[in-house]
Amino acid sequence: MEELLARSGGLEQALALLNRLAAAAVPERYLHWDELRHHQPPEGLNHEQWWLAEKLSRRPIPLPLQGSDGKAFWFCQPPLLLQGLHEIDRQAGGGVVAPDAVTTRSTRDRHLLSSLMEEAITSSQMEGAATTRDVAKAMIRSGRVPRDRSERMILNNFLTMQRIRELKDQPLSPQLVLDLHRLVSEGTLDDPADAGQLRPPGKEVVVEDAYGTVFHVPPAAGELEQRLVLLCRFANGEIPAVFLHPLVRAITLHFWLAYDHPFCDGNGRTARALFYWAMLHQGYRLFEFISISSVINKARGQYERSFLFSESDDNDLTYFLLAQVKVIQQGISNLHAYLERKAGEVGALQLRLEGVDGLNHRQLALLRHALRHCGFRYTVLSHQRCHGVSNQTARTDLQKLAALGLLLRRQEGRRDVFCVPEDLAARLPS
Incomplete structure (x- = not known):
C-alpha cells in the first residue's frame, strides 16, 4: 500500500482517485489484483490507480x-x-x-x-x-x-x-x-x-x-x-x-x-x-x-x-x-431442489400404488430407491438405520413388501435378505 501511495503522488492524490472511483459507479464486485488487471478500468484511471482506489475503499475489520x-x-x-x-x-x-x-x-x-x-x-x-x-x-x-x-x-x-x-x-x-x-x-x-x-x-x-x-x-x-x-x-x-x-x-x-x-x-x-x-x-x-x-x-x-x-x-x-x-x-x-424432486417422485409413485393399500412413507421411499437399483439387497438392519425405526417396525415394512411380491425374501444364514426383482416396474400397478 505504501508503494502504491508513493507512486500515486501522495495521500491527497490518492483520495482524488477514490472519489473518481466512487463516481464511476463500477459494478459491485471484489477483485484481487490478479483479476482486476485483466478488466477494463473505470474511465480516467489506469490499472494501478484503480487498484489503489479499491484498496483505499476497503475498511478493514481485524480478526484474532x-x-x-x-x-x-x-x-x-x-x-x-x-x-x-x-x-x-x-x-x-x-x-x-x-x-x-x-x-x-x-x-x-x-x-x-x-x-x-x-x-x-x-x-x-x-x-x-x-x-x-x-x-x-x-x-x-x-x-x-x-x-x-x-x-x-x-x-x-x-x-x-x-x-x-x-x-x-x-x-x-x-x-x-x-x-x-x-x-x-x-x-x-x-x-x-x-x-x-x-x-x-x-x-x-x-x-x-x-x-x-x-x-x-x-x-x-x-x-x-x-x-x-x-x-x-x-x-x-x-x-x-x-x-x-x-x-x-x-x-x-x-x-x-x-x-x-x-x-x-x-x-x-x-x-x-x-x-x-x-x-x-x-x-x-x-x-x-x-x-x-x-x-x-x-x-x-x-x-x-x-x-x-x-x-x-x-x-x-x-x-x-x-x-x-x-x-x-x-x-x-x-x-x-432435492426436496422438491423427492416430493415429486413420491407423488408419482403414490399414483402408481393407489391400488395397493396401506403402504407407508418408508416403504414408498424404499420402492423409489429399488426402481433405480435392480438387484439391490435390503436387510432389516439397513432399513432400520435408514429410517430410524425399531427392528420390529423395519421387519414389518419389509415383510409386507415381500408379501405383495414387490421384494424377494431370501434366507442367508440366520438373517433375512430382501432383494429387488428384475421386473419390479412391471409388478407395480400401472
Whole structure:
C-alpha cells in the first residue's frame, strides 16, 4: 500500500482517485489484483490507480487470526458480502421455518441420513477417497465394516457428522477439536499415532499441488497449541470484542483450521466439520441437511483460489468469505431442489400404488430407491438405520413388501435378505 501511495503522488492524490472511483459507479464486485488487471478500468484511471482506489475503499475489520507474517487477518463488508449474508439468514437462519420435509418426523430422518451420507462421501472424495456413491451408501446403510482406507474415510466422516449434531450445544475446546480429528482420521493415516494429535516438531508440512508447487506454508508446530486455544476462544465468541455475523465466524473458523494445518493429515475434513459445528451451535439448524463439500468439490479451483487470494493480498479474508457465501447459497438451493424432486417422485409413485393399500412413507421411499437399483439387497438392519425405526417396525415394512411380491425374501444364514426383482416396474400397478 505504501508503494502504491508513493507512486500515486501522495495521500491527497490518492483520495482524488477514490472519489473518481466512487463516481464511476463500477459494478459491485471484489477483485484481487490478479483479476482486476485483466478488466477494463473505470474511465480516467489506469490499472494501478484503480487498484489503489479499491484498496483505499476497503475498511478493514481485524480478526484474532495471525498470519505467518505476523500480521492479523482482516475482512471488510462490501455490499456483495452483506447481501449474501442477509439472503442466507433469510433462507436458513434460526428463525426460518424449515421445509415440511425436514420438520415432519415421517420424512426428516430419511432426508437427514441422505444429507449426512452426501457430505461424508464428497468430503472424503475431496481428500482422495475412491469409492462410488452407491457402494459407500450401501456400506453405511448396512453397517458393513469398511473394506479399505477410502471406505473407512467415508464412514469416519459420517460418524463425525453424527457426532457434531450431538455436540452442537457444547463450547469448543482444544480437546474437542483433537477428538473430532481422531474420529475423522482414525484408520486412514500413514502413521496411526497421528490421529487426534497436533503436528509434533519435526513434522512440518506444506500445502502443494501435484507438481510440487508450494501454495501455503502453515505455522510452525511449536505455535500450534497456543493457536488452537485462540481458535476455540474465537469459535465460542469470546474474541474479538465486537459483533461478528455468525456466518463470518463459522467461515473464518473453517479457514483458520485449514490455514494452521495443525494435523499431519485430515485438516480439510476437520475444518469442514468445525464449520458445521459452528453453524449448528449458532442456531442454523437447517445445516443438518445442507452439504457444502458437494458444492466445493465441483469447483475446487474457486475454493483454492479464494484461499490464495486471501493470503496473498495483505491477509484480506474477504475473498474467502465471499467464495464460501456462494458455496452456502448453492448448498441451500441444492437442498430445496432435492426436496422438491423427492416430493415429486413420491407423488408419482403414490399414483402408481393407489391400488395397493396401506403402504407407508418408508416403504414408498424404499420402492423409489429399488426402481433405480435392480438387484439391490435390503436387510432389516439397513432399513432400520435408514429410517430410524425399531427392528420390529423395519421387519414389518419389509415383510409386507415381500408379501405383495414387490421384494424377494431370501434366507442367508440366520438373517433375512430382501432383494429387488428384475421386473419390479412391471409388478407395480400401472
